[in-house]
Amino acid sequence: MNSLLSKIELFIAHLKENRNITIILYLSNExxxxxxxxxxxxxxxxxxxxxxxxxxxxDWNIFNLGGVSVCWNFTxxxxxFIYGGFQLAGFDNALINDSxxxxxxxxxxxxxxxxxxxxxxxxxxxxxxxxxxxxxxxGCFYREPVPFPPLIYFYDHGAFSVMxxxxxxxxxxxxxxxxxxxxxxxxxxxxxIKRMMEFNxxxxxxxxxxxxxxxxxxxxxxxxxxxDFSYHQKRFKQIIxxxx
Numbered sequence: 001m002n003s004l005l006s007k008i009e010l011f012i013a014h015l016k017e018n019r020n021i022t023i024i025l026y027l028s029n030e031x032x033x034x035x036x037x038x039x040x041x042x043x044x045x046x047x048x049x050x051x052x053x054x055x056x057x058x059d060w061n062i063f064n065l066g067g068v069s070v071c072w073n074f075t076x077x078x079x080x081f082i083y084g085g086f087q088l089a090g091f092d093n094a095l096i097n098d099s100x101x102x103x104x105x106x107x108x109x110x111x112x113x114x115x116x117x118x119x120x121x122x123x124x125x126x127x128x129x130x131x132x133x134x135x136x137x138x139g140c141f142y143r144e145p146v147p148f149p150p151l152i153y154f155y156d157h158g159a160f161s162v163m164x165x166x167x168x169x170x171x172x173x174x175x176x177x178x179x180x181x182x183x184x185x186x187x188x189x190x191x192x193i194k195r196m197m198e199f200n201x202x203x204x205x206x207x208x209x210x211x212x213x214x215x216x217x218x219x220x221x222x223x224x225x226x227x228d229f230s231y232h233q234k235r236f237k238q239i240i241x242x243x244x
Contacts (some may be wrong), residue, residue: 004168005032005061011175014069015085020074020223027071027085027131033064040064043092050096052145059148068089070179071131074223082219084180087131094141095148099125101138105158124155128174130181137182139163139170154184160197161192177232178224182212186235190242210240 012030016023035043040060048054055062069087100110102121108114110196114122128139140160142151149167163170177183185193185196197209217236220229 002061004171015070015072022044024071029067029069037062047095051143053095053148055148059190062091069131083132084178085131086128086179087166089127094125094127101126119169135181140181156243159196161188180216185213186232190239
């Protein structure tokens with residue numbers, strides 16, 4: 001887990017050095033915590049007691065990532081706007097607390113009782129989202145009493161799909177994608193993407209998702225010329241061919 005902390009710190013530093021993008025400082029918090037081991041042990045014990053999720057000592061440092069965020073954006077001469085970044089939740093809260101982030105997609109107030117047909121959503125809680133806020137997309141834990149990490153899901157306006165990635169792979173792919181909004185779609189199976197598109201036609205429209213992915217593969221190489229986005233370009237072509 002120490003390597004993950006280092007990767008995230010280096011990624012934020014890399015973004016800050018990039019002259020092609022603008023860092024939104026008031027939405028960014030690059031401070032990685034340095035919590036004493038005794039406190040980390042207490043947090044892990046509390047998570048185990050309240051959720052049944054056991055976090056081994058090697059993974060205790062996830063608690064030091066709570067609250068870390070960075071936000072970047074870019075607007076070109078054609079007034080194309082694009083943004084990226086991330087905001088991390090407190091991981092003890094993400095694993096323990098009741099979740100309400102998804103209720104807005106079903107027109108429920110945060111404190112409203114959960115109808116039986118939506119009960120499964122209570123198992124989700126977000127640990128990563130865009131620092132820009134309000135885009136309705138989240139990286140989530142599917143909380144069950146299992147060894148950490150539980151399954152990772154991508155949530156988009158009420159639609160959700162399991163991510164075929166481990167916890168650390170999730171962040172590796174996020175960094176590979178420069179945390180551009182909607183980067184998770186590049187790593188879903190086509191069948192999963194179709195299901196996400198069909199779930200909520202008012203919010204998760206196929207044209208919107210495809211347009212965003214196309215914009216990403218066009219602009220990322222220009223904004224980050226030192227990085228290789230051949231995977232994203234190839235994957236986008238595969239998705240287009242499969243959906244059409």
